[in-house]
Amino acid sequence: MKQSLDTKIVNGGFSLALLLLCVVGAASYLNIAQLVANRRSVDHTHQVLAALDRTLDGIRDAERGRQGYLLTGSRTDLQIYHAGIDRTEAALTAIEELTLENRTQQQQLEEVNRLIEQRFELLQRSITLRQRNQFDRTGQQTLTSQGIVMDQMILAKLTAMETAEQDLLIQRTQATDSSVQQTQVFVGGGYLFSFSLLLAVYLLLKQEIRHRRTSENEQRQNNQQLESHIQERTTHLQEANQQLEREIAERHQAEQKLKLVLQAARLGSWQLDLTMGMLISSDQCKANFGLPPETELSYQMLFELIHPDDRLRVQELVRQAVENHTDYEAEYRCIWADGKTHWILAFGRPTYSDDGIPLRMDGVTLDITARKxxxxxxxxxxxxxxxxxxxxxxxxxxxxxxxxxxxxxxxxxxxxxxxxxxxxxxxxxxxxxxxxxxxxxxxxxxxxxxxxxxxxxxxxxxxxxxxxxxxxxxxxxxxxxxxxxxxxxxxxxxISDRKYAEALLHESNQRITDILESVTDAFFALDRQWRFTYLNPRAEQLLLRTRHELLGKRIWDEFPETARSMFYWEYHKAVADQVSVAFEDFYPPLNVWLDVRAYPARDGLSVYFQDVTDRKAAEAELRQAKADxxxxxxxxxxxxxxTVELLQQEVHERQQVEAANQKFISLIESSSDFIGIASLQGHFIYLNEAGQKLVGLEEQEAVKCTRLSDYVMLEDLKEFSTSIVPAVIKQGQWVGEYRFRHFQTGETIPVYYNLFTIKDKRTGQPIALATVTQDIRQRKQAEEALRQSEAKFRSLSECSPVGVFMMDTDGQWVYVNPRCQEICGITADEAMGDGWKQSLHLEDREHGLMARSRAVAEQRGFIIEDRYIHKDGSIRYGRTQTAPIVSLEGDLIGYVGTIEDITESRAIDQIKTEFISIVSHELRTPLTSIRGSLGLLVTGIYNNKPEKAHRMIEIAVADTDRLVRLVNDILDLERLESGKLILTREICDVANLLFQAVEAMQPIACFENITLSVSSIDANIWADRDAIIQTLTNLLSNAIKFSEPGSTVWLWTEYVPFPPLPLTFFSPSKIKDGVSQPIN
Amino acid sequence: MTTKRILIVDDEERIREVVRACLEDLAGWEAIVAESGQEGLVKAASEQFDAILLDVSMPDMDGFTLFQHLQANPHTCLTPVILLTAKVLPSDRAKFAQMGVAGVITKPFDPVKITLEMAEILGWESGGVEA
Incomplete structure (x- = not known):
């Protein structure tokens, strides 16, 4: 809106200025025309005055001739007389012609004519009188007096006429002066206003250019911002990708660690498919059963390995665990191939479907033979x-x-x-x-x-x-x-029995005491001198002595061994303390244990004893047993x-293993990757939840009906079976990006497919196929987005009208777009690194490189304009602008730059400046003459020098015409540029056009002594006749202007069959020294 | 005071005439004209002038070149040169300023003032007084 307004103002201002110039020119022209008319009138008045003078002179000459004739009678004087009359008449005729339009003067002239006729009659009468009567003095005097009177009358009339003419002259001079002043004021004011307008338009144009430059800069900045946004987004996506890859690597490591833990703990892992009764077991699990890793261990086979005595129990435990939703734990024996029995500790945990159907049992086994x-x-x-x-x-x-x-x-x-x-x-x-x-x-x-x-x-x-x-x-x-x-x-x-026995013994002793002999216990009595006074039969029996042998004898003499034994002390104690003592002691000589109860009596000591050797032996045995x-x-x-400690430790270890196992299982289950195991034949045995979800399988059951090949796209089947499967079998692994298909929707799922064989540890033979496959849809999408973004940026850059390049932090170029190559005149390969510097113009190189390296050192962008020299020697001007690229962490990672080809705009600027300069110069040149000549006239110095004044006016007129032509030319140019110039085209004969143009220029050529020659072809063209003739006359005018006198200017035409339209060329040239030289 | 002699070099005939009229009729100086740069150079070298009034745009030799020639010639290097030009753009002004001319008078000019302006540039007493 603003721009259109400005354009209107510029166009309007320009047009108005030109219009004013036209008006001023026209006004000047009219005024000067008036001046010319005035001048002619003045000349006319002067002529009338002169004729009046001549009339008077003629009359005087006639009078002088008459007088001479009267005196001399000479014919010479008569001739003077006649000449005076003729002169007068001629003068009168001139006056009559000059004053035809002046009624008053005509009337006066008639009077004068009448008086002069009368005067001439008087003269004639005088002459005639002289001729008849030679000296009639009186007659002659009368005639002379009448003549004098007539002369005065004539003089009075002529004077009146002269006065009238003088008045007219004064009036006309005044009119001329006023006209000159008006013209000066009008032209001066008009031009001043026009130039003010042109100046205003110029300033407006300048402002417009400045606005455009500002908006261009803004656009460039926007462009840069866009590029830096793209860069940031690219960096972000790359980082996200790296993060993803790191996470995947960490996950792999964790899995590896878990496997190592399982291996280190010698824990075999197994999984029992409860629906199909299929068993998957790890190598370690097989090792626990004494089987090589390549063995395919089925559930049935496993049971056959279990000790026959344990089989049923194990089966029952498994059944119970599944039924009761509890963990399964069993210790059982298995028989290895070498016949040795090993103890196995097995744990398991059943997994159920949502509706409570047992699906599988995951577990571990451990060889606990040593512990067992x-x-x-x-x-x-x-x-x-x-x-x-x-x-x-x-x-x-x-x-x-x-x-x-x-x-x-x-x-x-x-x-x-x-x-x-x-x-x-x-x-x-x-x-x-x-x-x-x-x-x-x-x-x-x-x-x-x-x-x-x-x-x-x-x-x-x-x-x-x-x-x-x-x-x-x-x-x-x-x-x-x-x-x-x-x-x-x-x-x-x-000890109830013993206690009862004791009690019974006690009773018995009592009875013995009472009934000595009847007692069954042995009894003897000692006197104070420790002599036997009595022995019952039992005592005899036990002591292996008869009463006779012992009565009266001292106990210590008869049984000396007792003197150093408990017997001695106890007996003495009983006697001394008068207390009954009871004790048991072994009596070695008899090799018996005796249970002794001694009662002090008045005469000594009563001793009951019995052989308790048996009991003692039992007691001793008991003691020994007790000690043992x-x-x-x-x-x-x-x-x-x-054991408790070991068990605790073992339990702890088992818990750890269990936890690790649980972690492993939950890891696999919670893994977002597609993790599956298949038989070597490709039948799927297991697929984790994420895997099922990825391909749209709803349950493990469905998984088992699938083969590896079912997961790939139909169109990839051939490649899968001919290259991937053989690669896995041969090299043990195939890793790469692949496509899966969704079982329900058929959708393509991009994946990172890692298919590998699980090998037997010992034999190295493959036993199953496994896959850990990643869903890379997101990554693919991100890659696609990145690719699109990159493609967008690239195509943006490739199609950019602005040269784009990228530099690393050292200022080495790393990317360059085609436009940039075009501007710099080098190929992309040449531009890389430092190569681009070669394209810098030698004169700009030092300064340009220094400015760039300074900007790089200060890690900032820069703007510079310099020249690039192409291989063909042509030079392009480029405006380079760079901006630093900073990573998310704030580190400088390079620069992006644009190069704008400003050669054309510089040239246009140059042309514009030159055009303004030329137009200004061309307008000022005629104005100088006009202003100077009119200024001189205004000073009045030429008031008395009409020729000079006239010349000044002519100069003003000529340059006014020139100015008008110039303005028309500019108007034509403006019309041509704005497309408003209407060409009236018709069929024109080429020869005729040339003839008309040459005819128009012929007078000037003649004046300059230049010959015009034409060479035409016989052809018709479709053109605007006037415009073509104008063009040709301009060309000829220039040719004449730049040719020396005596030379020839040629104008010829040429027919060129130039597709799609044949063209006719007009071409002038001049001949100098016989050589044709083209004229531009 | 002796009459000043001025050499006018301009390819435009009518301008030459008007300028000459100004100098002669208004200031009473003596004006010699040259129709081209070449002629101006010859006249400047062969005669003695108090000042040279020089047009810039001329077909055979522009004012700059002519001025350089004048400067190079010991006979003419001391003669003050005033440029009389229709070139008024700032770039032209800058160029003139570097040349070392005595002054610049732009076209069109006021015939009364041109002599006063010249006198001021050249440090003379006003030409109009002498007229």
Missing amino acids: QVESALQASEAQLRLALEGAKLGMWDHDLVNHRMEWTERSKAIFGLPSDCQMNYALFLNALHPDDRDRVHQIVLKSIANQTRCDIEYRTVWADGTVRWVAVMGRAFYNEAGKPVRMAGVMID LEVRVARRTAELLK
Whole structure:
């Protein structure tokens, strides 16, 4: 809108200025024409005045001639007379002609004519009188007097006429002066206004050019911004791509690590397809069953490997786990090919479909033979111990002081009359005690724990049916590192029998005491001197002495061994302290254990004793067993602790393995990649969820009906079977970008296909095919977007009317578009690196390179204009502009630059400047003359020099004409440029055109002494007659102007069959020294 | 005061005439004209002038070249030169300023003022007074 307004103002201003110039020119022309007319009038007045003078002179001459004739009678004087008359008449005739248009003067002239006629009659009468009467003085005087009167009258009339002419002259001079002044003011004012307008238009044009330059710069900046946006977007996409690739690599590493962990833990992984009963197992899993990796292990085969005794159990456990939705855990034996039995620990976890149908079970296996061996040894040892304990009728108990749990063996529970499935605890234990013993037992237990001493108690237990049994208990507490009691363990034995026996013995002793002889116990009595006073038969029996032998004899003499034994001390104690003593001691000479009860008596000492060797032996045996038991318990405890520790460690390891396994499974399941396994025949065995989703398979079941080839596009099948499958079989892997098809929509899915064989570790033979395939749709889309963006940028750049190049941070060119190559005049290969510098003009090179390297050093853009020299020597001007490209991190990564070919615009600017300069010069030249001549006239210095004034006016007129022509030319040019020049075309004869042009220029040529020659062809052309003639006359005018006098200017025509239209060329040339020279 | 002698070099006949009329009739100086650069050079070298009024655009030799020739000639190098030109663009002005001429008078000019302007440029007393 603005631009159109400006253009209108410019056009309007220009047109107005030109119009004004025309008007001024026209006005000047009219004024000057008026001046010329005035001038003619002045000349006319002067002529009238002169004629009047001549009339008077004629009359005077006639009078002088008359007078001479009167005096001399000479013919000469008569001739003077006649000449005067003729002159007068001629003058009068001239006056009559000159004053034809002046009525007043005509009337006066008639008067004068009449008077002169009368005057001439007087003269004639005088002459005639002289001729007849030679000296008639009187007559002559009269005539003379009348003549004088007539002369005065004539003079008065002529003077009146002269005065009238003088007045006319003054009027006309004044009119001329005023006309000159008006013209000056009008022309001066008009031109001043026109030039002001032209100046305004010039300024407006300048402003317009500046606006355009600004908008061009803005456009260039926008262009740069767009390019830098594209660059940023490209960088961003590349980074996203790299990130994606890094993530994929990390995922691969994690998988690899997991596999390594599984390998290191010697964990075999397996997967049981519960619907099909198919088993997939890892190499390690197979190794656990003693199978080489290449073996295809089926579920059936696996069961055959399991020990026959375990098969059913394992099958049951699997069934239970699946039914109950629990984890499956089993330890079982398997028989290796070499016949050895190995223990396997297996874990598994079933997976169900959404509607609860069991799909598969994933699990791991571990060879635990070594642990089992240890355990079995331990169990054997434990069984022996148990056997020993059972033999000794010992019950074992174990009290966990931390968790307050008690473990009792069945024997222990039996001792307490409790059922074997009874869960023991301390309260129950205390409750089972005889009420009288409870507190005591509890105190002893506490004391034992506190003092870290053995606990050795006998107490009674009351059975449910009221039976009271005696129990002997031995035990001790165990402490942790901090000294805190953690458990208490020990054994117990039912000692009711012994207790009853003891009681019975006691009763018996009593009876013996009472009835000495009848007692079944041995008895002897000693006096104070330790002499036997009595022996009962039993004593004789036991001591292997008869009464006779021993009565009256000292015991210490008869049984000297006793003197150093317990017997001695006990007996003495009984006697000395008068207390009964009871003791058991071994009496080596008799090799018997004796249970002795000695009672002091008044006369000595009564001793009851019995042989308890058997019991003692049993007791000793019991003690020995107890000691052994303790040792073994301690050892067993330590072993158990160690086992517990090992088990804990194992459990921890198993948990870790389980977690790792779980992680692996969930990794595969949660992986976004297509992960699948297929048999060597290509039948799919497994495909993870992401894989199913990718190709539109809804369940694992459907996957199993597919083959590897089903996933590829139909058109890729041939390539798949002829190149990819063989490559995988031969090289073990094929990796590359490929296409999958969607099972439901048939859509093409671009993927990164990694198909590889799973090999047996030992044999290296392939056992299955697996694939980890990535969905690269997004990447492809990104790549496509990038490619499109790049293509867009490239095509933008390739089609750009502006040269585009890219530099690295060192200023080396790395890209150049075709336009840039065109501007610089070099090929892309030549431009790369430093090559482009060769195209810089030598004169601009040093400055240009310095400016560029300075900008690069300061990491900023620059703008420079310099010249590029082409191989053909032509020169182009280019305006180079660069901008730095900065990465997202803010690092400089290069520069992008544009080169604009400004050769044309420079040339146009140049032409424009030259045009304005020329037009200004051409307009000013005639104006100078006009202004100068009119200025001189205005000063009035030529008022008295009409010739000079006339000349000045002529100069003004000539240059006014020239100015008008110039303005017309400019108008034509403007019309031609704006397409408003209407050409009236018609069929014209070429020869006729040439003739007309030459005819028009012939006078000038003659004046300059130049010959015009024409050479025409016989042809008709379709053209605007006037325009062509004008052109030809201009050409001829120039030719004449630039030719020397005496030379010939030739104008000839030529027919050129130039497709698509034949053209006729007109061409002038001049002949100088006989040589034809073309004229531009 | 002696009459000034001015050499007018211009290829335009009517301008020559008008300028001459100004100098002679208004200022009373003596004006000698040359129709071309070549003629101007010859006249300048062969006669003595107080100043040269020189047109810039001439077909055979432009004012710049002529001025250089004048400067190169010891006989003419001291004669002050005033350019009389229709070239008024800033670029032309700059070029004139570099030449070292005594002054520049632009066309068209006021005939009364041209003599005053010349006198001022050349440091003379006004020509009009002498007329």
